[in-house]
Amino acid sequence: MARFNFQGEPPTEEKEDVCSLTLAQNVIAGRWKIIILWYLSRRTRRFNELQRLLPGISKGILTRQLRELEEDGMVHREVYKQVPPKVEYSLTQQGKSFIPVLNTMGEWGKKYMEIKQNE
Amino acid sequence: MARFNFQGEPPTEEKEDVCSLTLAQNVIAGRWKIIILWYLSRRTRRFNELQRLLPGISKGILTRQLRELEEDGMVHREVYKQVPPKVEYSLTQQGKSFIPVLNTMGEWGKKYMEIKQNE
DNA sequence: CGGGATCCCAAACGATACTG
DNA sequence: CAGTATCGTTTGGGATCCCG
Numbered sequence: 301m302a303r304f305n306f307q308g309e310p311p312t313e314e315k316e317d318v319c320s321l322t323l324a325q326n327v328i329a330g331r332w333k334i335i336i337l338w339y340l341s342r343r344t345r346r347f348n349e350l351q352r353l354l355p356g357i358s359k360g361i362l363t364r365q366l367r368e369l370e371e372d373g374m375v376h377r378e379v380y381k382q383v384p385p386k387v388e389y390s391l392t393q394q395g396k397s398f399i400p401v402l403n404t405m406g407e408w409g410k411k412y413m414e415i416k417q418n419e
Numbered sequence: 420m421a422r423f424n425f426q427g428e429p430p431t432e433e434k435e436d437v438c439s440l441t442l443a444q445n446v447i448a449g450r451w452k453i454i455i456l457w458y459l460s461r462r463t464r465r466f467n468e469l470q471r472l473l474p475g476i477s478k479g480i481l482t483r484q485l486r487e488l489e490e491d492g493m494v495h496r497e498v499y500k501q502v503p504p505k506v507e508y509s510l511t512q513q514g515k516s517f518i519p520v521l522n523t524m525g526e527w528g529k530k531y532m533e534i535k536q537n538e
Numbered sequence: 539c540g541g542g543a544t545c546c547c548a549a550a551c552g553a554t555a556c557t558g
Numbered sequence: 559c560a561g562t563a564t565c566g567t568t569t570g571g572g573a574t575c576c577c578g
Contacts (some may be wrong), residue, residue, distance in 0.1 A: 314461075316453060320528025321521065325453045327531075331551075334444045335437060342433075347560050348500065358552055363561065373534075384559040385558085394534065397527060404523040408516060409439025412446075415492075415513065450571070466540050477572050482541060502576085503539040 324401070327372050332357060332365050334402070337391070341399050344390040374398065387399065443520070446491050451476060451484050453521070456510070459494065460518050463509040493517065 328334050330353055339353055351362055352375075366389060369375040374395040380386040387389055447453055451473055458464055458472055470481055473483060489493040493514040499505040510517075 315563095316529065317457065317525050320525050320532055321453055321457055322528075323531060324524045324528040325450070329448075329450075331444070331448075334440055336473045338436065338440055356552090358554090359561065360553085360563085361551060364550090379560095383558085383563080387560060394531065397530065401520070401523045401527050405443045406436050406439050408520050409441075409443040410435065411516065412442060412513065413439055435554095471539095473575090477574090478541065479543090479573080480571055483570090502578085504541080506540060 303325050327369075327374065330365050330368065332362070333369060336365060336369065337374065337395065338367060338402050338406075340389055340395065341402060344388050347387050347389070350389065369395075381404070446488075446493065449484050449487065451481070452488060453524070455484060455488065455518060456493065456514065457521050457525075459508055459510045459514065460521060463507050466506050466508070469508065488514075 309392065328337075335354065336350065339350060345353070347362070350366075351357060354362065366375060366377070370377055373392055376390050376392050376395075378388045378390070379394075380388070447456075454473065456471065458469060464472070466481070466485075469485075470476060470478065473481065485494060486497070489496055492511055495509050495511050495514075497507045497509070499507070
């Protein structure tokens with residue numbers, strides 16, 4: 301059954317899509333977040349490990365991106381009370397549910413790279 | 420056959436993933452780009468139409484985001500030489516190949532929204 | 539109608555020094 | 559080791575005005 305929209309008013313379904321995409325956009329906004337999520341999708345990582353994996357990132361900004369991902373419920377932070385300190389970062393259930401997005405995005409990126417190289 | 424990596428050196432495969440994800444990150448970086456791509460995925464849109472769909476965006480910034488998407492080969496800009504001017508934006512083939520990412524991201528966002536509401 | 543040009547501001551990023 | 563605190567810089571977004 302066709303759906304009519306007077307004056308091009310957007311249907312509710314579209315609004316929902318826009319809303320959820322905006323939400324996703326907010327969560328992954330940040331220069332390093334997608335890559336951080338991807339590294340954590342492979343295994344748990346320590347702070348220093350992440351810093352080594354992310355070339356050129358400073359401790360301050362890495363801390364902030366991780367804190368924001370934590371606030372958004374994507375990342376779990378496990379502190380081991382010992383000296384020297386040890387902190388491990390991993391994906392929460394919600395963070396893990398984001399992995400399909402990373403995969404789709406990665407596949408797209410690969411094709412995109414090939415095309416760019418053949419230009 | 421197992422793969423050995425001395426001192427945790429990342430395998431080539433991982434580097435490729437990181438590289439392609441970084442590429443994707445660069446393309447979608449920008450507050451409105453994901454939403455713009457999504458609106459264009461549904462149909463061709465005129466400039467003013469996009470501005471109405473994106474609440475609060477100014478002409479200047481909308482122009483810039485569209486130009487960047489154009490430079491990245493995601494969006495096609497069709498100018499009709501007439502008065503008053505008419506410009507239509509649509510997805511290129513490469514832009515269309517990004518739709519699966521938008522879909523996956525949208526699905527994730529919907530689940531994420533439900534969870535947040537039940538908290 | 540679809541911009542371009544300019545200015546301004548806030549946020550994001552980054553470098554450095556210090557700390558338990 | 560894993561931060562915090564501070565500061566400086568850069569980038570991006572937004573507002574405004576002008577134009578063909």
